[in-house]
Amino acid sequence: MAEGEVRIGIIGSGGIAGAHAERYKNIPGARIVAVADVVPGRAAAFIERYGFEGARPFSDHREMLKDDFDGVSVCTFNAAHYQPTMDALAAGKHVLLEKPMAVRLAEGVDMVRLARRMGRILTIGFQTRYEERTIAARRIVESGTLGRIYYAETGGGRRKGIPGGTFVRRETAIGGAVLDIGCYSLDTALHVMGNPRPLTVSAFTADHFGKSPVYARQAWGGTMTPEDFTVEDFGMAMIRLEGDAVLLFKISWAMHAETLGASYFLGTEGGLNMDQMTVYHDQYGVGAATTVPVGGRGGGGRRGRDPFFRKIEAFVEAIRAGGPAPIPGEDEIHATAIIEAIYRSAAERSEVRIEIPPL
Numbered sequence: 404m405a406e407g408e409v410r411i412g413i414i415g416s417g418g419i420a421g422a423h424a425e426r427y428k429n430i431p432g433a434r435i436v437a438v439a440d441v442v443p444g445r446a447a448a449f450i451e452r453y454g455f456e457g458a459r460p461f462s463d464h465r466e467m468l469k470d471d472f473d474g475v476s477v478c479t480f481n482a483a484h485y486q487p488t489m490d491a492l493a494a495g496k497h498v499l500l501e502k503p504m505a506v507r508l509a510e511g512v513d514m515v516r517l518a519r520r521m522g523r524i525l526t527i528g529f530q531t532r533y534e535e536r537t538i539a540a541r542r543i544v545e546s547g548t549l550g551r552i553y554y555a556e557t558g559g560g561r562r563k564g565i566p567g568g569t570f571v572r573r574e575t576a577i578g579g580a581v582l583d584i585g586c587y588s589l590d591t592a593l594h595v596m597g598n599p600r601p602l603t604v605s606a607f608t609a610d611h612f613g614k615s616p617v618y619a620r621q622a623w624g625g626t627m628t629p630e631d632f633t634v635e636d637f638g639m640a641m642i643r644l645e646g647d648a649v650l651l652f653k654i655s656w657a658m659h660a661e662t663l664g665a666s667y668f669l670g671t672e673g674g675l676n677m678d679q680m681t682v683y684h685d686q687y688g689v690g691a692a693t694t695v696p697v698g699g700r701g702g703g704g705r706r707g708r709d710p711f712f713r714k715i716e717a718f719v720e721a722i723r724a725g726g727p728a729p730i731p732g733e734d735e736i737h738a739t740a741i742i743e744a745i746y747r748s749a750a751e752r753s754e755v756r757i758e759i760p761p762l
C-alpha cells in the first residue's frame with residue numbers, strides 16, 4: 404500500500420454505488436480495489452464503467468472481504484444492510500453504510516457493538532449532515548438562542564415521486580417513504596436537537612398511491628403493477644422525547660398537496676424555521692426575525708464541496724486518522740428506534756413505548 408493510500412471495496416453496485424465511485428475517484432490516495440454484487444456480471448461491469456484499474460469483481464461479498472484492504476462502502480438495498488456490514492466489520496474493515504442504518508433496532512445495536520469490539524469505524528451515509536443549513540441549525544440550537552426546545556416538526560413530501568425497482572418491494576426495501584426519505588428528516592431533526600432519547604411513538608401509514616392502478620401506470624409505465632407495491636407511500640408520527648418535548652414527523656412519496664409544511668423548532672426563547680433558516684426571537688420585548696444566510700441544499704456554493712463528496716471524503720479522512728467515525732452508528736440508534744416504532748405503532752394502531760438497550 405502506497406503511503407496515504409486508502410483501499411476501498413464497494414458492496415452493492417447499483418444506483419447509489421455510482422455516486423460513491425465518482426467521489427472516491429476524486430479523492431487523492433483513495434483507490435477502489437474490489438466490488439461485489441450478487442447479480443452476476445454487475446460488479447465487473449461497474450469496475451469497467453468507472454475505470455477502476457486492477458479492482459477485483461466478486462459475486463459474494465464474503466469472498467471479497469478475505470482480500471486485504473481498509474474500508475467498505477455498503478451500497479446494498481435496505482434489506483441487505485445488516486449482514487454485509489456485520490461481515491465487513493468482523494473482517495476488520497471500516498464501514499460507510501448507506502442510509503437508513505437499519506429498520507430493526509436490534510440490528511443497529513449489533514452493528515454498533517461489533518464496530519466497538521473490532522475497533523473499526525462505522526459511519527452512516529447521511530450527506531444531509533454536511534449541508535450548510537443542517538450545520539447552521541445545529542449551531543443555532545447549540546448556542547442556546549432557542550432556549551429549551553419543546554416542539555419540533557420535520558418531514559417532507561413529493562407531489563408524485565414514488566421510486567421504482569427495489570425501493571417499493573418489502574423483501575428488498577423493508578419499508579417505503581418513512582424509511583427511504585423519512586430517515587433524512589428524522590436524522591436531521593434529532594441531530595439539530597442534540598439527539599434526544601425517544602420515549603413513545605404514535606404513528607400512521609398509508610399506501611393509497613402505490614396501490615392505485617392509475618398511479619402505477621403513470622409512475623412505472625406498465626413495468627410494475629400495484630401488486631408489486633408492498634410498502635407505505637405515506638407516514639406520520641408523534642414522537643415523545645425525553646425532556647418533555649415532542650416531534651411531529653410526516654413524509655410522503657405522493658400526495659394531493661405541494662407540501663406537508665416546513666421543518667421547524669420551537670423553543671422557550673426562540674423558534675427556527677429550517678426551510679427559510681429564519682430565527683424568531685424577542686428583542687427589547689418585541690417579536691423579531693433574523694434570516695441566516697446559507698447556501699442551497701447542494702454544495703452551498705463551495706467549489707468541489709458537495710455534501711455527498713464531503714461524506715465520502717470524511718470517511719477516507721477518518722480511516723487515515725484512525726477514527727473517529729464522522730457520523731457514528733451510535734448517533735443513529737435513536738432514529739432507528741423511532742423508525743421501528745413507527746411501523747409497530749402503525750400496525751397496532753396505537754401508541755407504543757420505545758426501549759433502547761445499553762450499547
Ligand SMILES: NC(=O)c1ccc[n+]([C@@H]2O[C@H](COP(=O)([O-])OP(=O)(O)OC[C@H]3O[C@@H](n4cnc5c(N)ncnc54)[C@H](O)[C@@H]3O)[C@@H](O)[C@H]2O)c1
Nearest residue numbers: 415416417418419439440441478479480481483501502569
Ligand atoms: N444517500 C443517498 O443519497 C442515497 C440515494 C439513493 C439510495 N440510497 C441508499 O443506498 C442503498 C442502495 O440504493 P440503490 O438505489 O443503489 O439500490 P439498487 O437496488 O439500485 O442497488 C442495490 C445493489 O445491491 C446489490 N446487492 C443486494 N444485496 C447484495 C449483497 N448481499 N451483496 C452484494 N450486492 C448486493 C443489488 O444487486 C443491487 O445491484 C439503499 O439503502 C438506499 O436507501 C442512498
